[in-house]
Amino acid sequence: MTRKDFLTFISSFDLSCKKLHNLFDFFDQDAFSFDVVFDKEFIDIVGKENINKIQQNANENYLNKYKEKLFDKSIKLVSFEDNSYPKKLRNIYDPPFFLFCKGDLALFDDNSIAIIGTRMPSNYGKIVTERFAKELSVAGIVIISGLAYGVDSISHRQCLLSGGKTIAVLGGGFDKIYPSEHTDLAREVSEKGLLITEFSPSFVATKYSFPLRNRIVAGLSDGVLITEAGSKSGTIITKDFALDNGIKIYAVPGNITSPKSEGTNYIIAYSQGQCVLSPNDILQDFGIKKSSYKKSLQLSIDEQIILNLLEDGEKNVEFLFEKAKMEVNKLNSLLVSLEIRGIIKKMAGDVYSTI
Amino acid sequence: MLTKVKSFGLLGIDGFLVEVESDTINGLPKFDVVGLGDTTVKEAKERIRFAIINSGFNYPQKKITINLAPADIKKEGANYDLAMAIGLLGASENSIQSALLFERNKDIVFIGELSLDGGVKKVKGVLPILISARKLGFKKFVIPKDNLAEAGFISGVEVFGVSSLKETIDFILGRKNLLPVEVKDYQSVVSTVNDGLDFCFVKGQAKAKRALEIAAAGGHNVIMIGPPGSGKSMLAKCFPSILPDMTFEEALEVTKIHSIAGELDYKKGIVSSRPFRTPHHTSSTVSLTGGGTFSKPGEISLAHNGVLYLDEFPEYSRHTIETLRQPLEDGVITVARSALTVTYPASFMLIASMNPCPCGNFGSKDRECKCTPHQIHKYLAKISGPILDRIDIHIEVDNVKFDDLRSDLQEESSETIKQRVDKARQIQIKRFSNFKNYCNAKMSVPATKKYCKLSQDCENLLRMAFEKLKLSARAHDRILKVARTIADLAGEENILPEHIAEAISFRSLDRKYL
Known part of the structure; x- marks a missing residue:
């Protein structure tokens, strides 16, 4: 069995990352056999609480099933030893040994x-x-x-x-x-x-x-x-x-x-x-230039009234109705259209705010 | 000597003919009632025995058998007492026997419960019986005097009210002349529910009021979400005051159901204002749907043509809420029991109210919510998708500020709102003139396609709304229907973008509420 397969096998047991680092620092060979799980050093590093489960499942069948599962769910396994392992993560204290990934x-x-x-x-x-x-x-x-x-x-x-x-x-x-x-x-x-x-x-x-x-x-x-x-x-x-x-x-x-x-x-x-x-x-x-965010918005007078009311923070619809002094049906439709255009946002309780 | 007397029983909301056959033969005195009667019917023999004796007639010391035909339909209640007593007297007293065979009395239908002193007491379901019997060609009825008001709106029949067994016999024998009840005009009693509740007493809440106006105009179901004390119940209670008046046909339907349930005001005789029912959230499923051992219409049928208000909606048991699905869709509820299957009308407007989270303060401006996101999810998930599918309008209500409560600002009265609602309903009646009791909320899918045509502007707006606001697919038809009603309220022939936009503002539960 290759080292990669053995890593995959071990990844299924959720050992703590400290143990994993110790384990693979110690067993640094390229080829493995399942018998390694019965080594005294292996048992010492992995600890008594986990060893039974590992020993029971140390066979070809278990590994293949596990690999198949990862494949079916398109899960990519990245280990500390891979090149694709994120560089930033290598620098932290206690970096994870395995990363299960889905995506880019x-x-x-x-x-x-x-x-x-x-x-x-x-x-x-x-x-x-x-x-x-x-x-x-x-x-x-x-x-x-x-x-x-x-x-x-x-x-x-x-x-x-x-x-x-x-x-x-x-x-x-x-x-x-x-x-x-x-x-x-x-x-x-x-x-x-x-x-x-x-x-x-x-x-x-x-x-x-x-x-x-x-x-x-x-x-x-x-x-x-x-x-x-x-x-x-x-x-x-x-x-x-x-x-x-x-x-x-x-x-x-x-x-x-x-x-x-x-x-x-x-x-x-x-x-x-x-x-x-x-x-x-x-x-x-990040050295990224100031984005020119301020869009020039085309607003009607009524829409401007609503935005002015929202200037100093969120307001509920009752307040807007009272201050904007417009028909309630008009207010309702204006609020929705402003929201669709991404200018304001509605929150629970019919509360509105500018974005 | 055998006699046959006509009476009527109830099956669902319709009456069915029951022929009461009585006979006596010589033998040990015994009284048997056959024909699948319930306990009330079986106990009638004791009431009949003493009613006859206390009215001054001879009680036959013979073996008596009374059969209620058809014998295979279950008979409930005390409707048949009077007919049974008359039949029995006819079987033993020759003068009554011959009077019953006389042309004038042959097809009288007798309905009434007897008391031991020979009096005739009021019964349930007189109106549906009269309507069904009229259809079968019966013209003459003797009913308890207390039920006379109910008969006052049925034309083409002669209905006589009696207060005792003696009086009934005198009437049959021609010794006493009774006048048939006069037919009253429905328009003279029609009324809007008021009970002193009027929207002019609700301060603020402009958006909620607007939503209820739209709901009333289009017959849409409503759910109100808001913290405790925000006035949800008050709004709901004022709601009937802006509903359009019932037509005579609607009123008759409602009265029929209320008559069967024994909830009718016997003095008034007809339900002339739209019912408003508020069953408590601990109500059992059967009490809502109807049925049970003594088949009886449930709350949703009593709310027929009116409003069913379910306060604290998520507190009702899940099972109870789900049973509302069929009636909300079809306007009827079919209750099947081992003994019989009955269908009650249940075409009501649902107004539900709920808190936004278990503690009630989520989304409130003044008070802080103490619930975890998971609790809120769980609470909102109690209202299942299929139920939400059937509710067109969602309103978020918040607490009214103290200043608003104290303000002297005159709010719009229910009367003014009702005028606008009536106008919008007229447009709908014209539009759906081929259908009965039709409103925008009840449009089928093809009807929605036909009457909710959208311009390109509206299409664009709707598409944008779905993308940007992440509306769920079920919202689509609901928005169209509500937009149709808004356009009707505005008196517009076509749906305009602002109508669509306003309709979208009433779909908050479709969006990510958290």
Whole structure:
């Protein structure tokens, strides 16, 4: 059996990456036989808790079935020893040994930014996330995130909508996407971008696998943008990881009264990251020229009235009706047409805001 | 001596002829009722025995058998008491026997429940019986006096009200003259539901009111989403006040159902305003759909031609909500039980209301939602796609500001809105003149194609909306129908882009709500 086949075989057992690194540093030969799993050194490195499963399955049949499964689901296995392994990831502490990938592997080495944040963003958080995801992806930067609820999924969706490239890192295996509501989104990402995980397909996400996922999100990217985050969340774990590994952090300031912005405001206040006010602040760091975003919009007088009302933040339809002083049917149709043209956005509760 | 007396029973919302055959022979005194009667029918013999004695007649000390023909249809209720007592008296007293055979009395239909003192009490379902019997050619009816009001809207028949068994016998024997009930004019009693609820008392909520106006104009089903205390129930309760008045045919249909269910106002005799039913969310499925051991129309049938308001929609059991699918589509509910299958009309407008999440505050401007995204997903998923498919208009309602509540600004009254609704309905009646009770919401797929032609501008707008707003495919026809109604309200012959745009604004649940 070739070394590659043996690597594939081992990848199905979800050993910790520390063990995997030790294992393949020690067994550095090119050819393997299944008997190696009975070696004393092998058992010592792998540990008692895993060894039974490996020994029981150490046969040709199991390997072939597993390879077939990967092939059927068009999953590409990238190991630490491959050339296609992302270079940025090699530099972090504790890099994953295996990456299961679906999609375009070339995205690994592109300019990229991770956009992360709370799972329950406020309307402000949603707007900010959409704005940054849109403009950064239009500028050609790969958006990386974790496919979770909230900021993560908004970034992915907005990026795909703007025709950009995105990488989603899962906290579990490919068989069962978590959260299940994002199964469709995951498929779209794998078709138009790249979906990766360090866990074998049958691995079910656990409480502990998500923080591990976060280190890959940060490790793969050239910078981490936090749009909205509370003081205690997975986002903060990612931030700390990025800090420890010298990855640049960007944070969007929020209301000091809003608990959902405590995390980002803390980062800014204690200079852990750069305060960004517009996507251009980030684009400058990537050496990309300021995009000429301000479109000249053709607006009717009534449309201008609505936009003026929305200037200082989101408003609900009742407020607009009261202030715009126009017929309710006219207001309804104007709001929809402005939304279709991508000038404003509707949120839950019939609340509108400019994009 | 054998006698045959006519009576009527109920099957679904129609009456069927029951011939009460009575005979006596010499033998040990015994009283048998055959012909598949339920317990109420079986117990009638005790009521009849004492009613006869207490009315001053002789109770035959013989073996008595009464047969209710046809013998294979289940008979429920106390409708047959009066006919049975008269038949029994006829079988034993010669004068009554001959009077019953007399031309004048031969085809009288007797309906009524007896009390022990010989009085005749009101029964359920008189109106549907009268209508069915008239179809079969019966012209003369003796019914309880308390039910007379119901008979007041049926022309072409003679209906006499009696208050006791004695009075009935006197009438048959020609000793007492009764006057048939006078036919009243429906227009004199027609009324709009008001109960003091009027849209002028609802402050703010312009968009929700507009949506309800459209719903009333086109007969569209509505779902309202909003935090607790935002006025969803208030809006729904005011809704009947802007619905168009019922036509006589509609009113008769509704009265029939209410009469069977025993929910009729016996003084008034007809349901002249659109029903508004609000079953609680703990209601059982059967209480909503109807049927059960004593077949009875359920809440959705009682809401026929009116409004069914389901507050806290996701709190109803999933099974209950799903049973609404057939009636929402066909306008009838067919309940099959082992004994019989009945069909009740159930063509109602559904108004549902719900909170956006378990805690209720998601999307609210003032209060923070404490639910996780998963909880919200789960909560919204309680309303299944097929049900959502049948609801045309989604309204998001938020809390009204304190200033609005205190403002003296005069809001539009229901009367004014109703005038616009009536106008739009007239256009629809003209358009669908070949169909019965037709409105935009009930357009079939071919009708939608025919009457909702779109200009190129509209097509473009719709396509853009689907791409940009990620509407689900099911929204397409709904938007067309609502746009048709909006155009009717505006008095436009063709659907314009602004109508399409407004219709799209009422499809928020089709979009990614989170």
